[in-house]
Amino acid sequence: MAQVISTAGLALMLAGFCGEWIAHGNPALPGPPAVSWSDPALLAASPFLLCMSAGILLFALLPALRVLLALLDYVGRRDWRNALIALIVLVELALSTQTHRI
Amino acid sequence: MIFLALFLTGVTAGVLGAVLGLGGGVFLVPALHLLFDLPMRTAVACSIVGVLATSAGAVAFAPRGRGADVELALRLEIATTAGALAGSLAAGLLSSQALGILFAVVAFFNAGYTAYRSRRRPISAPPEALFTRDYRPRRWGIGLSASALAGMLSGLLGVGGGIIKVPVMYSVMEVPLGVATATSNFMVGITAAVSALVYYLRGDIYPMLAIPIALGVFAGATAGVWLLTRLRVGWVRAALIALLVIMGVQMLLRGLGLL
Numbered sequence: 001m002a003q004v005i006s007t008a009g010l011a012l013m014l015a016g017f018c019g020e021w022i023a024h025g026n027p028a029l030p031g032p033p034a035v036s037w038s039d040p041a042l043l044a045a046s047p048f049l050l051c052m053s054a055g056i057l058l059f060a061l062l063p064a065l066r067v068l069l070a071l072l073d074y075v076g077r078r079d080w081r082n083a084l085i086a087l088i089v090l091v092e093l094a095l096s097t098q099t100h101r102i
Numbered sequence: 103m104i105f106l107a108l109f110l111t112g113v114t115a116g117v118l119g120a121v122l123g124l125g126g127g128v129f130l131v132p133a134l135h136l137l138f139d140l141p142m143r144t145a146v147a148c149s150i151v152g153v154l155a156t157s158a159g160a161v162a163f164a165p166r167g168r169g170a171d172v173e174l175a176l177r178l179e180i181a182t183t184a185g186a187l188a189g190s191l192a193a194g195l196l197s198s199q200a201l202g203i204l205f206a207v208v209a210f211f212n213a214g215y216t217a218y219r220s221r222r223r224p225i226s227a228p229p230e231a232l233f234t235r236d237y238r239p240r241r242w243g244i245g246l247s248a249s250a251l252a253g254m255l256s257g258l259l260g261v262g263g264g265i266i267k268v269p270v271m272y273s274v275m276e277v278p279l280g281v282a283t284a285t286s287n288f289m290v291g292i293t294a295a296v297s298a299l300v301y302y303l304r305g306d307i308y309p310m311l312a313i314p315i316a317l318g319v320f321a322g323a324t325a326g327v328w329l330l331t332r333l334r335v336g337w338v339r340a341a342l343i344a345l346l347v348i349m350g351v352q353m354l355l356r357g358l359g360l361l
Contacts, residue, residue: 006158010320017313021105029104030144031310036303052309059154059316060298063291066161070172085176089292092183096296 002066009058016051023048064093104138108311109318111137112152116322120160121330122342123283124264125153125290126319128349140311147306148315150298155316157291159323160284168233168331170288171281174271177242178249179289182263185253186293202357205255208248209350212269213343219273220339232280232335239275248274253293264290265349269342279335279342287323 020027023046034053035045045053071086111133119126127149134145161170239245248270252263264286271282301307330338 002158002161006320009158010317013309013313013316016309017317020310027310029310030140030308032308033305034302034307034309034312036305038303039305049309052313056151056298056307056309056312056316057302059151059158060295060302062154062158063288063295066288067176067292070176082173082176085173085180089176089179089183092180092187093292093296096183096187097299 001069002062005058005062005065009055009062012051012055012058014055016048016053016055019048019051020046064090067093105314108138108314112155112315112318112320113322113325114318115152115315116156116159116319116324117326117329118322119153119156119319120287120323120326121283121333121338122264122345123268123286123290124345125287125294126156126323127153127290127294128265128345130315130319134315143306144308144311147301148308148312150294150301151307151312151316152319153290153294154298155319156323157287157294159320160287160327161291168280168284168327170284171239171277172288174239174277175285175288175292178245178267178271178285179292181246181249182253182267182289182293183296185250186296187253188250189254199357199359201255202353204357206350206354206357208251208255208266209346209353212266212273213346213350216269216273216339216343216346220336232278232330232333232338234278234281237276237278237281239271239277241274241276245270245275263293265346269346272339272342279338280330283330283338284327 020031032045032049034056035041035049036053036057067086067089071083071090074080074083074086111130115126115129115133118124118129130149130152131145134140134148135142138145140148248266249263252266255263255266267289268282268286271277271285272279277285298307
């Protein structure tokens with residue numbers, strides 16, 4: 001699962017980067033920032049920028065997904081102690097994101 | 103041409119990051135800031151995407167039996183994330199100079215203890231393996247405390263916690279060095295994910311800069327994982343000790359206001 005998502009993220013980044021390069025030649029750096037789901041510029045963004053942004057987002061979500069997969073694995077094996085540990089890490093990650101945003 | 107230079111910088115950081123379990127940020131931030139003249143904030147944002155790529159490449163494509171110890175990683179990650187949270191809340195209470203000196207003390211202690219432990223090993227002992235499943239992590243109290251400290255320092259100083267966690271897992275908790283680096287790569291990905299999301303939502307990540315680096319780091323980390331299975335323990339250990347000393351000196355100079 002992690003391999004599939006890594007590969008998908010990589011493919012999106014590569015496709016978007018090559019597309020942008022081909023479309024604009026040598027683009028001026030640093031170029032536009034990555035667009036997020038809450039960004040008003042989302043609808044006006046080029047498809048290549050959307051591809052690159054989605055690839056980076058997949059990479060950013062991958063570690064949390066790995067912890068979630070570990071949690072599901074522990075629950076499936078009824079290993080409640082390690083499941084609780086994985087759950088605490090996920091909660092801490094969510095809390096950290098909120099604290100950092102503040 | 104600049105894209106090729108960014109890619110090659112990423113490859114170098116990826117190989118070193120995967121072999122030493124450091125994520126690669128410790129090499130990427132100064133390289134992007136000094137060689138490519140990127141503003142510090144942009145360099146850190148690009149480096150975080152690079153650290154995610156190291157973790158993705160090193161963890162997802164590790165050969166069977168050469169991967170991270172997920173149970174160990176999750177237990178230590180509780181302390182690391184709690185430390186990072188505490189660090190961000192205590193940011194106003196501690197000066198960055200004092201933290202720099204604290205980091206240097208921890209780095210020098212880690213380097214000294216790692217060197218001491220390798221010399222203390224009896225000659226009659228069997229050759230040390232980089233990877234084995236026949237081990238049991240010891241001294242959890244020190245390991246968890248060091249992970250919390252690593253989290254706090256990474257939050258406050260912008261350095262990855264791997265530089266502290268790998269030697270502590272190896273020297274103090276007696277985890278094989280290869281397993282320690284793979285586990286650290288798993289952990290730095292989790293820690294970097296939080297920062298990456300924050301930078302992403304703030305609009306600080308520029309894909310045209312970050313992607314050549316991330317692609318290079320991913321390729322380098324995948325090669326680094328392959329290389330790690332072929333290296334001798336002594337080489338990896340020597341590189342780790344050298345890096346700890348360099349980082350310690352750098353942080354000490356920064357703490358004393360000389361850098």
